[in-house]
Amino acid sequence: MAGKFVLFTDSDGMIRWRLKAGDGEIIAASRVYESKDSAEQGIASVQAHATGAEIVDETAGF
Template sequence: MKFVLYRDKRGEYRWRLVASNGKIIATSSEGYKDKRDCQAMIDAIRKNGSATMVVDEVAAK
């Protein structure tokens, strides 16, 4: 997998998480005016991603 940092139509920075098969599996929910802010979010996801909780809403019903 890889993160792809790009500019959207409004000129803001965004990221995509792309699987090894080329499919986009996650995208930023907002644009960032400063490239450093976008990169900081990528870094935070990479650092804290393994500690992310999974909530199974299907099993809870």
């Protein structure tokens, strides 16, 4: 099953989204948005830019 973005209202009444894997596990969470439209734009940005995103390893010592 494919992953999905889930829009929700947090305990402070602000809009956020979570990216859930096909098994329901949360694999990413957004910042706070003041409007649903802004949150949807944030999702669109992740969808557009994450596909070929570079991986930067900053785990020195591991």
